[in-house]
Amino acid sequence: MDQEQILAKITAMVDDERRLRDAAASGQIDSATEHERLGKLERELDQCWDLLRQRRAKSEFGENPDEARVRPSSQVEGYQS
Numbered sequence: 001m002d003q004e005q006i007l008a009k010i011t012a013m014v015d016d017e018r019r020l021r022d023a024a025a026s027g028q029i030d031s032a033t034e035h036e037r038l039g040k041l042e043r044e045l046d047q048c049w050d051l052l053r054q055r056r057a058k059s060e061f062g063e064n065p066d067e068a069r070v071r072p073s074s075q076v077e078g079y080q081s
Contacts, residue, residue: 003065006052013045043073050076 001009017038024034047070054068 001051003052003055006048006055010045010048010052013041013048017041017045043077046076047071047073 020029020034020037020041023029024031029037051068051070055065058065058068
């Protein structure tokens with residue numbers, strides 16, 4: 001996945017997050033469902049941002065950005081920017 005594809009995926013997930021919050025606010029889904037789906041979405045977003053940072057770092061230091069790999073959510077969840 002290249003940088004543009006990662007950014008497009010992040011944008012789509014942020015849109016999904018907004019829709020979930022709106023659905024919960026309007027009563028279309030319950031809070032437990034919202035919480036579960038948002039948790040999954042947040043973990044996937046963390047992984048995408050991490051992959052994007054890896055690609056950018058590899059490019060900056062003359063390495064091949066295509067060698068960046070998605071890391072497990074358990075690894076990237078605790079990162080702070």
